[in-house]
Amino acid sequence: MKIKIGDVVAGAEIRNRATVIPHKTNRPVQFELTADVRVTQLAWLECRGGSTVDYLFPSRIDPVGLMSTRQYARLVDEWVTAIGLRKAE
Numbered sequence: 001m002k003i004k005i006g007d008v009v010a011g012a013e014i015r016n017r018a019t020v021i022p023h024k025t026n027r028p029v030q031f032e033l034t035a036d037v038r039v040t041q042l043a044w045l046e047c048r049g050g051s052t053v054d055y056l057f058p059s060r061i062d063p064v065g066l067m068s069t070r071q072y073a074r075l076v077d078e079w080v081t082a083i084g085l086r087k088a089e
Contacts, residue, residue, distance in 0.1 A: 002066055006052030014038040
């Protein structure tokens with residue numbers, strides 16, 4: 001979740017590919033940003049604002065910090081529930 005805005009933005013455009021360095025392995029990992037993701041990210045950034053050094057997904061508690069794994073899990077749970085999928089029990 002430590003993706004910064006500058007990792008996915010080049011000027012006023014969302015990149016086709018981005019590279020991040022995970023803390024655990026410290027080795028670069030490249031990933032593709034599909035057209036749908038780029039459109040969504042652009043809309044998110046227009047709403048969110050921020051600079052290239054800010055986290056792409058900020059904490060809900062500390063806007064300067066990054067979203068925690070727990071916060072991410074809660075969001076995914078909400079999305080799964082919203083589209084009618086059942087939770088694994």
